[in-house]
Amino acid sequence: MIRVLVNGADGRMGSQVVKAVYEDKDLEFVGGVSVTNIGKDAGELAGVGALGIAIREGLGQALDDIKPDVVVDFTTPKVIFENAKTCIEHGVNMVVGTTGLTAEQRGELAALAEQRKTSIFIAPNFSIGAVLMMKLSEEVAPYLPDVEIIELHHNNKLDAPSGTAIMTANKIDAARKAANAQQAPDKTHESLDGARGAKVDDIPIHSVRLPGYVAHQQVLFGGYGELLTIRHDSIDRKSFMPGVILAVKKVSSRPGLTFGLENYL
């Protein structure tokens, strides 16, 4: 049994982690930390009934008292760097779902983790499907280097293109360059601006924004008389949970800092 403490255990994400850890037969939920809801039962907040584990304040003290194997952190960008240092200094492995760490901060944490021989895992995306989509796309790119991306989201998403689409384009282009794969020339003339999408690393990205969609992406590879399409549909926010659980189980296997769920696939 891996003993798991959740930091931010009463938040929208954190409380789902409490539930998922509680329901997994290989994991044990041993503690919840937050700055709100102190003293309330973490299980009740997560909707799984009273677990006799109260939300407490103070990550460092909680680590001293509870000695978990892994901390899962879904807190806020402001405090995540300090939280990470606290975990590493206590020699506790960590899974970070909180965004906001800069490349410099990640470098510092990597050095610290190596020195203390602990493991820290950070992921921009915990959806196994989305990470597989990117990984598969990288593999296809050397053989079918002609590619476009369509990403479709609800009309309340503020930015376009999506971060996942940009990251996918980066990875595809790196893969086809490494393989020296030659694209077909694009002779099309845009008779109306924007028709051919936004270009990231010379890959057109088309962003659809309509009510009804949640978060979807298609990667379209064109070949000689054939097409290969990889499509990911994320229909529920809970889709990130299997990725978190996978990371909790695998984090100890790679000492130092690991970035990206693809390292565990």
Added chain:
Amino acid sequence: MIRVLVNGADGRMGSQVVKAVYEDKDLEFVGGVSVTNIGKDAGELAGVGALGIAIREGLGQALDDIKPDVVVDFTTPKVIFENAKTCIEHGVNMVVGTTGLTAEQRGELAALAEQRKTSIFIAPNFSIGAVLMMKLSEEVAPYLPDVEIIELHHNNKLDAPSGTAIMTANKIDAARKAANAQQAPDKTHESLDGARGAKVDDIPIHSVRLPGYVAHQQVLFGGYGELLTIRHDSIDRKSFMPGVILAVKKVSSRPGLTFGLENYL
């Protein structure tokens, strides 16, 4: 039996019309006219074996001699206006697949056809599937006014967006305006130019150009927790043939000039 003469009978399109007319049990192929391949058997050129009907020169003379019920014209933009006048003046119904007639010319032909009590049919698109896609989209628009279009073509297509996509957008917007249907506000900010496509009547059109595609279009309607998508795939140039045959059979039913296959559906 409807007796059909094909003008441009030895061309890429015309020879397929010869074949389709020959194979249809309600139609009879009675003559082929062109400016090349004079004297050759029209059936052999069309790949259906010798029919004993030689390609001849001179549309007017052929109409006098053969007296067909319908002329199908797949010639060239340069000569189509003269061809159309010739047919109308001979009192012969006509199906025009040749492009290039201006709105003014169509007006003139309409007047002439009405005066001579003949029928002339002109279509920008003979694919029944494509025309149905546009018609269905018009019907959906009043109920689901939030819509985007993705059109996907081979990488040798020179323009973007496609003419069909633009026509679809025009029709959808007219339909939703007529119904006073209110769209959801688009709050997305383009962090990269072109991500949200080209706008035609406030409808985003996204143009994909990749080897492997032929001619495809998707019309995406977003609703409250649901999506309705209409997709058309044209995989072979022969897909226009059923539309031509339909037009040949229906042209006499509407005196004067008729524009667009949707009038027969």
Added chain:
Amino acid sequence: MIRVLVNGADGRMGSQVVKAVYEDKDLEFVGGVSVTNIGKDAGELAGVGALGIAIREGLGQALDDIKPDVVVDFTTPKVIFENAKTCIEHGVNMVVGTTGLTAEQRGELAALAEQRKTSIFIAPNFSIGAVLMMKLSEEVAPYLPDVEIIELHHNNKLDAPSGTAIMTANKIDAARKAANAQQAPDKTHESLDGARGAKVDDIPIHSVRLPGYVAHQQVLFGGYGELLTIRHDSIDRKSFMPGVILAVKKVSSRPGLTFGLENYL
């Protein structure tokens, strides 16, 4: 303003109707009836805050007291027939979302409604997208009579094929028969049982059941070198709400009994 009473106002569906009526500027929520939660505020139960309207018992008495224009009923199969008679006898128009009325009962209600000059509306499916999918499919069938249906649902759905798929097949087959449209012969031999799906009116239906799906259907029409596909994705249960609101607004326009949302589209 149309004054609306909701029967079953504290149920899963009913409470969403309360919310949707409350939020619509042309409708007024005037009363909630149920057999549970008596005395509690209908707005609080629906998550829109206190409205000062308590859930009350007894549909007949509530109609006498409140005199609504329309009753929306989401109760249970056991009581819906009595509820419907009560409404009609009170001369109140009714929108029925509850399932379970037999064809005989519908006949009886139709006669009663005509006699009392009231309107009653019953729908097996309130999703506008799903109803449009069926309507569009009927229109396409005469032109492209070769068709198959793929329906995709979550793995907890117990039956296969879905009721919507069967209804779609029935409508398509009726439409293509009415138009005397000829299908292509199916020469395929099933080397493994079930490969070609279940046949409803000679239309193959393929049922996919996987975690991650909600409720989706594709109607695939094949033509000569082309394909036309109509796809509906229902991603959230709330997708039926616009259909309920549409029915509330339109119910008075058709005296007697009306069956199916397509009558209002």
Added chain:
Amino acid sequence: MIRVLVNGADGRMGSQVVKAVYEDKDLEFVGGVSVTNIGKDAGELAGVGALGIAIREGLGQALDDIKPDVVVDFTTPKVIFENAKTCIEHGVNMVVGTTGLTAEQRGELAALAEQRKTSIFIAPNFSIGAVLMMKLSEEVAPYLPDVEIIELHHNNKLDAPSGTAIMTANKIDAARKAANAQQAPDKTHESLDGARGAKVDDIPIHSVRLPGYVAHQQVLFGGYGELLTIRHDSIDRKSFMPGVILAVKKVSSRPGLTFGLENYL
């Protein structure tokens, strides 16, 4: 330059290989063998103009005279085993596109090739896209073991399910078993026979047969609130050609017998 001889050079497939070899800058077309069209120019038969290389009879003699680096064979099941032995005995590497070799024959050829230190490559499918689809599906299976396959072909295909679909199911099931991945239970009851498709290794396969389709397959993986779909569309028979050319270039890299294009990807 790799010097290539084509056996069956005047056939439907063989003549396309002649063309593709002729057009590739790293390959040289040096000879064509067949049992028909003897003496005719292989380039003219392939539609690339006269190459001064006449179709000749007798594979063994041609190998002695021309000494090619690689033979590409698209002949017939009846003669392929003898052809393969001839090539190996002459020490010439071989790419086999002809079907019909049994497992026993492949074993015999493997032993012979190893003994003579030559390479022979055999593939059931030369489409790079189809092979990638299978390879990617194998990779996804351990993480998303709930999967169904939809394959769509033209209505003249005689069998269902397709060989590619069955092979895909075999590979997926082997991969998820090797990873000990647990599927969700399928509780669905078929109210109509065939609705849930044909089962291959416990994976439902649904076969659509409609005019308009060429050869298409979708592999649908369901997860927790998410879906991953891999789709391959083969729209033109020429799509197998890049796979043949790849094999010609790679065949010498693996001594002995190699089965399946995935070994070169």
